[in-house]
Amino acid sequence: MTKSISCHDAGKDCEWSASAPTENELMVKIEEHVKAEHKEIELTPENVANIKTLIKEI
Ligand SMILES: [Zn+2]
Numbered sequence: 001m002t003k004s005i006s007c008h009d010a011g012k013d014c015e016w017s018a019s020a021p022t023e024n025e026l027m028v029k030i031e032e033h034v035k036a037e038h039k040e041i042e043l044t045p046e047n048v049a050n051i052k053t054l055i056k057e058i
Helices: 023-037 045-053
Strands: 003-006 017-020
Touching: 003 023, 017 023, 023 045
Parallel strands: none
Antiparallel strands: 003 017
Protein backbone atom coordinates (compact mmCIF):
# COMPACT_ATOMS: atom_id res chain seq x y z
CA MET A 1 0.00 0.00 0.00
CA THR A 2 1.25 3.44 -0.93
CA LYS A 3 0.13 6.73 0.59
CA SER A 4 -0.36 9.53 -1.87
CA ILE A 5 -1.35 13.19 -1.85
CA SER A 6 -1.57 16.00 -4.37
CA CYS A 7 -1.91 19.75 -3.90
CA HIS A 8 -4.63 19.73 -6.56
CA ASP A 9 -6.81 17.62 -4.22
CA ALA A 10 -6.29 20.26 -1.53
CA GLY A 11 -7.74 22.88 -3.89
CA LYS A 12 -4.36 24.44 -4.62
CA ASP A 13 -3.38 25.68 -8.07
CA CYS A 14 -0.26 23.55 -7.86
CA GLU A 15 0.75 20.38 -9.74
CA TRP A 16 2.82 18.93 -6.91
CA SER A 17 2.08 15.44 -5.71
CA ALA A 18 3.96 12.88 -3.66
CA SER A 19 3.72 9.34 -2.46
CA ALA A 20 5.45 7.30 0.22
CA PRO A 21 5.09 3.89 1.84
CA THR A 22 3.92 5.34 5.16
CA GLU A 23 1.90 8.34 6.29
CA ASN A 24 4.81 9.60 8.41
CA GLU A 25 7.21 9.58 5.44
CA LEU A 26 4.61 11.30 3.30
CA MET A 27 4.06 13.99 5.96
CA VAL A 28 7.80 14.78 5.86
CA LYS A 29 7.56 15.39 2.09
CA ILE A 30 4.39 17.44 2.56
CA GLU A 31 6.00 19.60 5.25
CA GLU A 32 9.01 20.26 2.99
CA HIS A 33 6.74 21.24 0.11
CA VAL A 34 4.49 23.46 2.22
CA LYS A 35 7.49 25.25 3.74
CA ALA A 36 9.00 25.78 0.27
CA GLU A 37 5.93 26.63 -1.82
CA HIS A 38 3.00 27.44 0.45
CA LYS A 39 4.44 29.68 3.11
CA GLU A 40 0.94 31.02 3.81
CA ILE A 41 -0.06 27.63 5.24
CA GLU A 42 0.84 27.21 8.88
CA LEU A 43 1.44 23.61 9.88
CA THR A 44 -0.73 23.80 12.97
CA PRO A 45 -2.04 20.53 14.43
CA GLU A 46 -5.45 21.42 12.93
CA ASN A 47 -4.01 21.97 9.44
CA VAL A 48 -1.92 18.81 9.68
CA ALA A 49 -5.11 16.89 10.59
CA ASN A 50 -6.87 18.41 7.56
CA ILE A 51 -3.95 17.49 5.30
CA LYS A 52 -4.08 13.90 6.57
CA THR A 53 -7.73 13.60 5.47
CA LEU A 54 -6.51 14.25 1.89
CA ILE A 55 -4.06 11.35 1.91
CA LYS A 56 -5.16 8.47 -0.33
CA GLU A 57 -4.06 4.87 -0.39
CA ILE A 58 -3.11 3.73 -3.87
ZN1 LIG B 1 1.78 22.67 -3.71
